[in-house]
Amino acid sequence: MHGLLSLNNQNTPNTKTESTMQLTNRSKVVVKHDLNWVEKLYLPAIFSGLAITIKHLFKKSATVRYPEEKREIASVYRGQHVLKRDDKGRENCTACGLCAVACPAEAISIEAAERKKGEENLYREEKYAAKYEINMLRCIYCGLCEDACPKDAIYLSDRIVPTAFTRGNFIYGKDILVEGIDASGRVDVSKRKKNYEMEGSPKQPLLNK
């Protein structure tokens, strides 16, 4: 591709005219000329076309066989949400509702509840989200909930939201959103966190910069 462009650069005649402004010098003036008799046979053109396609037979295919082979996902990719737990396995979320307020698509709905005695190992703070639902059909994956969260609780992970057959199945409750306690259930969001910790912790929302 680069070779092609640079080739065009060299061959481009100076086409700047007074009336049109050119942003790049990559444009090429097309001159339509009558075909000479060799070109009218079309056979040379056909053979050069065949030569081009046969070259591609020996090129490496660009296919990524998806389920077996996964492409590296950009660190800024915003996929399915995860509700984080802390090191002791307690939910970080305190149901403050800032994410729901920040959400421009109004996809998040929360019901808060008070932590009872004996539930200290489940929830980090005295208040927690009894219900936390995100409507994945409404969500626009802007990541504002992540920015709004003061408790390090919600992140957009690099997982792709799967398809479903009914609309109801797209409303994700806590059963899907909260990460597991054991190591295998944990969702790695260190790549996302890096974005916020670029200029020293504590975390600084990107939007304010």
Add this chain to the structure above:
Amino acid sequence: MDWALLLDKTILIVIIFAVSLGIAAYSTYGERKIAAFLQDRVGPDRAGPFGLLQPIADGVKMFTKEEIIPNASDKFLFIVGPCIFMMTALMTSAIIPWGKSFNFGGHEFGLQVADLNVGLLYLFAVISIGGYGIMIGGWASNNKFALLGALRAASQMISYELAMGMSIVALLLINNSLSLREIVDGQAGDGNVWNVVRQPIGFLIFLICAFAECNRAPFDLPESESELIGGYHTEFSSMKLGLFLFAEYINMFISSAIIASLYFGGYHFPGIDSLDLPQNIAAIVSIAVLFAKILFFIFFFMWVRWTLPRFRYDQLMNLGWKILIPLSIVNVLVTGAWITFFK
């Protein structure tokens, strides 16, 4: 009637049917694979190793799909159409010499179903009848796109048959025979070269016409998915559609075999006689040689399909009537003059 001969021919016919169906099935796989490779993709690779079971999966799909016969269609002709198309596709293989004959303990087993003395003309007769399958199917669907596709197919086939016949005439002038076996054998031995050397322009015309007769790209106007939603087989579903698609690949296989036989020495290969092989091994080698040529031409059909865009209809007619037919007539004249004055 000689019963041994009848048995021989029956066995041969069954084998040829099986082989052409098998090759047609794997041509669909090959087409998809080659298309993928030419476009830097992978192609079907889910069913079996390298996707080799894909044709079987496709066949099962075709058979188990719902069979729809439109209410307003002519129901009898709707069924007859694909049958005729498939039948004529299979009939052509009767005159192709597939190799040298075997010898099982003194019993000669020839590899040609019928060595007609009008072999090539038989070929043309069958091809011209093949068009009826498309026309009847398209008309019986009672659908304007199907009808348009059918008309396109028929006029395309008639137009290109003429140039094809003319290019063959020049070939016959050189070979002095209409029998395919004699034409094939005439290209081997001392001082004989492949017909493609003696008839390069005739070969080019024949090749182009073969593409047009098979409704293959760049001449796939009867189907033209983008304009006619599939052309003559718009209304067909299930295995009736399967028959149409399948017959197209059989046609491709047979025309590759005919191109190989007429212009590329068929089952002969330069130097094959000097090896002095025993008869049965020579027969096997000759079959292998022919199939290598056929496979190359099938590949070539696909290669061209994934290279060239489709013709416009007026371009197709211009090419057929104003370029190929005059060119083939000139070719006949030049060949005739050459034979008259230099032989």
Add this chain to the structure above:
Amino acid sequence: MSLYLFLTLAILTIISALAVVFSKNPMYSVLWLIVCFFTIAGHYVLLNAQFLAIVHLIVYAGAIMVLFLFVVMLLNLNADTEPHKSNLSKIASAIAAGLFFVVLIASMRATELGEFNLPNKTNIGFVEEVGKKLFTDFLLPFEISSVLFLSAMIGSVLLAKKEKK
């Protein structure tokens, strides 16, 4: 063997020819006519004229009938687009056809049936023989028929040409 083949073919020919006439749908008429051509080609093969049989198939079944099909397919086959025929023309056509039938029967009665022998193996129908005959004994008719074709071609070109204004 060949007598039975001949009889079967002959019966098939007559049935298909009758079906051409009696089919309500012109499409079916054309298709029956193609079947008829096939059976006639079968007769040629029985007479050991393979070249004629194949050429018959190519030219009639393969080319001319395709054009017939073309026309029939593009016809509007509704009942209300049928042109109205007056009773007078019906009577006139019935009388004409009846007279023709009478003439046919009369001529058939007058002819004497000869012995028919299927010819033995000859090469008369083969390409080489046909070609030799055409270019020696029948050279003049052959060339005259080519003039006929030429005039037909010129006529069609004239018809197809746009009129200059």
